[in-house]
Amino acid sequence: MLEGTVAVASGKGGTGKTTVAVNLAYVYGGPITLLDCDVEEPNSHLFLSPDWSGTQAISVLNPAPIDEVCTGCGECRMHCRFNAIAVFGGRPLVFPELCHSCGACLLACQSHALVEVRREIGVLEYGTFDRGPETERGELIHGRLNVGEAKSPPLIEAVRRRAVSGAGAGSCSHLTIIDAPPGTSCPVIATVKGVDYVVLVTEPTPFGLNDLRLAYEMAAALRLKVGVVINRADIGDSGVRDFCKEAGVPILEELRYDPEVARAYSRGMIAAKALPEYRGIFSHLLSRIEEEMSEQ
Amino acid sequence: MRQITVISGKGGTGKTSLVAAFASLASPCVVADCDVDAANLHLILQPLSERMEPVEFRSGNEVIVDPDRCTGCGVCQEVCRFGAIQLCPTQTTGPSTDQSTDWSTDLPTDPPEQTQLADGAQTVEQGYRVAVDALVCEGCGACVDACPTGCLSLREKVAGELRAEDMRYGVIVRGRLGIAQATSGKLVNLVRTKACEIASQIGSELVLIDGSPGIGCSVISSLTGTDLAVIVAEPTVSGIHDMGRAVELCKHFSVQPLVVVNKSDLNPEAAAQLVRAAELCGATVVGEVNYDPIFPKAAVSGKTVLECAPESSAAAQIRAIWRRIAQLASAGKKGAERMQDTPIR
Numbered sequence: 001m002l003e004g005t006v007a008v009a010s011g012k013g014g015t016g017k018t019t020v021a022v023n024l025a026y027v028y029g030g031p032i033t034l035l036d037c038d039v040e041e042p043n044s045h046l047f048l049s050p051d052w053s054g055t056q057a058i059s060v061l062n063p064a065p066i067d068e069v070c071t072g073c074g075e076c077r078m079h080c081r082f083n084a085i086a087v088f089g090g091r092p093l094v095f096p097e098l099c100h101s102c103g104a105c106l107l108a109c110q111s112h113a114l115v116e117v118r119r120e121i122g123v124l125e126y127g128t129f130d131r132g133p134e135t136e137r138g139e140l141i142h143g144r145l146n147v148g149e150a151k152s153p154p155l156i157e158a159v160r161r162r163a164v165s166g167a168g169a170g171s172c173s174h175l176t177i178i179d180a181p182p183g184t185s186c187p188v189i190a191t192v193k194g195v196d197y198v199v200l201v202t203e204p205t206p207f208g209l210n211d212l213r214l215a216y217e218m219a220a221a222l223r224l225k226v227g228v229v230i231n232r233a234d235i236g237d238s239g240v241r242d243f244c245k246e247a248g249v250p251i252l253e254e255l256r257y258d259p260e261v262a263r264a265y266s267r268g269m270i271a272a273k274a275l276p277e278y279r280g281i282f283s284h285l286l287s288r289i290e291e292e293m294s295e296q
Numbered sequence: 297m298r299q300i301t302v303i304s305g306k307g308g309t310g311k312t313s314l315v316a317a318f319a320s321l322a323s324p325c326v327v328a329d330c331d332v333d334a335a336n337l338h339l340i341l342q343p344l345s346e347r348m349e350p351v352e353f354r355s356g357n358e359v360i361v362d363p364d365r366c367t368g369c370g371v372c373q374e375v376c377r378f379g380a381i382q383l384c385p386t387q388t389t390g391p392s393t394d395q396s397t398d399w400s401t402d403l404p405t406d407p408p409e410q411t412q413l414a415d416g417a418q419t420v421e422q423g424y425r426v427a428v429d430a431l432v433c434e435g436c437g438a439c440v441d442a443c444p445t446g447c448l449s450l451r452e453k454v455a456g457e458l459r460a461e462d463m464r465y466g467v468i469v470r471g472r473l474g475i476a477q478a479t480s481g482k483l484v485n486l487v488r489t490k491a492c493e494i495a496s497q498i499g500s501e502l503v504l505i506d507g508s509p510g511i512g513c514s515v516i517s518s519l520t521g522t523d524l525a526v527i528v529a530e531p532t533v534s535g536i537h538d539m540g541r542a543v544e545l546c547k548h549f550s551v552q553p554l555v556v557v558n559k560s561d562l563n564p565e566a567a568a569q570l571v572r573a574a575e576l577c578g579a580t581v582v583g584e585v586n587y588d589p590i591f592p593k594a595a596v597s598g599k600t601v602l603e604c605a606p607e608s609s610a611a612a613q614i615r616a617i618w619r620r621i622a623q624l625a626s627a628g629k630k631g632a633e634r635m636q637d638t639p640i641r
Contacts, residue, residue: 011334013509014308018534040510041305041541043534081357081437081450102436103377147541148548150481150513182307182509183333186478189431205595207312211334217475221431235589237596266563268533 001030002290004196005176009219011211013182015201016231016255019265021179022047023272023282025138026131031174032138034129035163037191038181039122039143039155046268050127050140058143058158059118060151062096063105070113079108097150122146122155124162132273152181153190160191184211184218193222197293199252201229204236209243216247227292229285232257252288255281297495298625299488299503301330301522301551305542306535307509310558311528313591314614315506316340316600321618322502323465328491330484330518331508332456332471341468342598343461347494353456353471353486355479357435359428365447368424372439372448380433383424431476456483460490467494481513488518502625511545524625525551527579528558531566536573543579553579554624556617560584582624583617586610 008021018036022044025034036044063076063085072090084098085105092105096119106114122145128137141162143155163176180191192198198219202208212228219226228244233254244251255261264274271278302318304311315337319327329337363386373381426448428439440448456473471487473480491503507518519525525546529539539555546553555574560567571581586609594604602611 041538104438147544206339266532
């Protein structure tokens, strides 16, 4: 049975990442954890309808000066490479939205005049979801970034750390599926680094192809194994298929456009639950992933 | 001159297709593709010629290591909060030893051993050198500041590029962020600044900004200071949820949110829910567009929906929506300014 950590990503938004992640988690026979790392717009819970067990506020550290001790020397400002500290009236003024919590300012301060304060950026929520009468419940962990917060990686990292320390870790057969955000920059890097396999979901259009190339380059830069799922495979052109052939990327599955699936999706229903033939399709995808992961 | 930002919250709602259609109606205009992670607009708008040499986007730092000055003390690794530094074993001149060290976990507490060989030659037996993982390094410089030998330094890196090109409806300015790069918000700001500059040069009344999915830093940079936001939403459970967060984001940054319901006939019940939800959270719904297979076909052939199917009902709906958006954009100006300007078409 498939084990390890599989991330479902794409370059382009709206290709079907959440659909694939949620359905794989639903049909997998063993203990499962689904991590929804699209913390800006988490959607998996809308389909899985979990019983939430708990929530945890996630914060980052930002520096704050101790007025009585600060000499106004400005070393903190000079060592901040993110322009997150200005000095006004001889006192440091911190711009938390620019701060990367790196600690360089604290290292630079000769007067021990900086402390770090926690600032909440979002929440982590966890619970379990039903997978039918024959199968044990799955675990869902997601993050929800506070609206107005710019940086999602610290929350994504918290979600991933929770998975490692959570209930499912250590079971003899355990699969973690990660629903990634769209794009190719730091939120996606934080989501997929160190996973065992990346499934890139795409669509056979010039948009899909353009963004698939970028996502593939990103996965290659991280030295991750990649397979492709082509969604709405019958609407579009052959560009994506040609690219996969050229680049030697396995096409794991081609899903035809199905108005029934689109309708189920629009209602927040899991395709494999609402339309029985999709149970077989997603089980097949699981075995394709297992096949590819075991290949050298 | 007005700026209109088009976002979606959820990806794949049809934002880019609609922006291309709006550009054709507002022509000549300047379009800023601020989806710098995965820019797509040029695939429809098809740049004809460059207005300027592509400009390197320099942002963020990378760490340069001078291996000859590194003593393997490991202070850099201690201060790095991002796990970007590893100490790697190196073998330098001299006979090989059968010492093996688990370099991933152990820090040497003493300097590398010096062995006196029979012939009097000295050689470093086993040492450690710093390796920086560029994909994880945030360029903060804490390691540089902490290093006692000065073997580390920072260098600004090229994180992407900026292009400005003529296209059939005016000008497209677009940014491309390098693989695994950060500071997308900064690149978005640059794209917008260049777009506004060019709009002044060519006398265009409008900068149309194509934002990225989500609500994070590049979306925020696409929204701050814009005149209007248009949220392209889809009638699905996910679409309603994500639209809500996108509206909240607009209000957080004091930008008036408008909502377009795209693919509205795919689920009329959900479309009605979406409209109700939008109005409840304070957004103005400016219209609905039916699903039409012409959308993917148009994208495949590098055309706008209005070029591919000008008589379709979707095309008529898009034109009506744009008229409404343009009206609201002009109406947003103060009276004195309105007197002086020509309206956006």
